[in-house]
Amino acid sequence: MAVKRLDGITYKHKNWITQLDCLYECSAYLGVPMSREWLYGGTGFAFLINMEDQGQPGGFQSFNTEMIRNLANNLGITVEGVISLQTDSDFAEKQLAAWETAKRAIDNGYPCYGYSLGIPEYYIVDGYDDEGYLFQGIGTDEWEWQVSPAATRLLESGIANEEVRQLAKKLGVELSAKVTVGTNGGPFEIMDDYGNSITVAGKAHLRWDRLATTHIGLLEMFWVEPGLVSDDRVTVREALRFALEFSHSPRKWVFDRYKAGLEGYDNFIHTFLHTETDGFGLSINAEAWAECRSMAGPFLREAADRIGGAEAGFLRQSAELYDGIFEQLRSVRELYPFHGRKPEYMKNRSRIAQAVRHLEQAKELERKGLQSLERIADSLS
């Protein structure tokens, strides 16, 4: 079977915002230099929050992410691709278009990335064979959580044996008796009825006609090329303007039942206080949004260094606010970690009250943060 693969592209360090991981690694491969913080901030992602009103896990993926890719055009790359839903009448054509587009891009030396080739995350597509995509990301070749071939065969049948459970324990996860094994033919996502989840390595290959055929049904396949770089003032201004507009939950970007900005924090708090949940959604959102805010302060400081002048002072002041927001969200993350969270945490009123206090404080800092971003965007106009 003929295989075409791009040499030298790697995806070692996995963060929670895997779409930005892919953009970062693809940019690095193309020789377009930028820090992770500049990418998070320059796409606006560092300043976003998006929460569903019942604590659904996918807030950091469940919005119209088109502007993230649009703003990447300020950073020295351009992102094009195919998007579809499995329910669209032209889904089959889009699936084929995604396949042909990815092959053509790779033939031209451009890396690709797509959604849910393994588990529902973004993966770098760096090659193909006669049948499908070759990819890197969570749960692929260099994934640290691997099991034996025998255990893998059982996972393919939906069974998580003792070896898998012992692996989970090493991560601080005590899987309950009732587990489900999700796979698209590659990496395995094992979830129990307490909301615990681990990912175990699987094949990094997906038949092209299996793309977007899982329960989520979202087809996204993009390729990345080098492009123009905008002036730093423009880059920062346009990213902040997007983040400010997003914070008002406009329907063109924010889906039904989700809220962004300060109302996003309200949904977060509401879920802790009033929703019966196993904590899976709350913990993964805490991880993701803490990660975003961890990038916001450094981005603003980098912007201050790049832009200088009077705006540098505003940028550094704003960075302090966002460092504070990160500290609050990090505290929530520590109270409700994705790995190591115990079922009784969701019934522990004291723990819940602590998390809610941190979110309330984060919200108040966010209010000031958004005001500071408004002032900065105005000054850069």
Place this chain on the structure above:
Amino acid sequence: MSNTHRISWIDTQIRGGRYPNAVTIAERFSISPRQASRDLEYLRDTMCAPLAYSHERKGYFYDGRSFAVANLFMTEEQRKTLAYLAEQYKRMEYGHATHLARLFSRLVGDGVDEEPSAAIPIFPVEPAILSRFDVLSDAIREHRKVRIRYGISRDDTVEVLLSPYKIYVYRKENYVAGYCEPEREIRIFRLAELWDTIPSEQVYDLAPLLGRAEIVPYLTDEVNIAIIRFNVSPYGKMLGLRTEETMPGTYRVEYLDKDHLIAKLFACPSGFEIVSPRWLHNLVVNRVRRMVGQ
């Protein structure tokens, strides 16, 4: 012939002491005895008639308690309206709506078997939306324009003159599609986001409007803004989007889809420059370079 008509006839026969049976019903309506039997089962099981068989008279009678079959005659339009309502409420998937769906289905003879387990509550649909529905339905039937105000909230609305074409239901929501003036667009609006629907005396003819209308396939009115400079100024007004000339030759352009905007710009024979947003400018340059092989 719907079974409501046959049910009504069977009821009349029983009250008249004429003891109808499956054979006499089948002969009367040129249907099979099996179908006639189903009508009798429907009368007994669904309409709870105290139906009993007399072996002596070889036909059916009402046994004991008083019973009345409501007047079930309706026009075809009425039947379609009830069928439509049944479908609407079926989609709502909660208790009260489900009861109403069963009731309306039963009235049109769709053979719903289950009995509701609770009393039918007060009609749950918002009166304001019903009012808009009625105004628009009348306007569609009479080909009259309607002045509407729309927006996510009452504080932030836009007024247009709408020539409504059709009302649709999609995912439990009602929408109206029509031609908008002065924008010259064909758009779809959620009835829940129409704040005023005032019928006018103006009539419309849809066909001529379609030829010069821009179809806007989005619900939202949350536009994006681009600032574009045209080498030949009038092309900004001819772009087919909402534009405002802020300086000679420079326009503030409202757009919803960037690829749609780019396609329109490339159709413009004069040169142009995307002043902002910068990412859009870069995207267009990157695409052009790809196309010419740079």
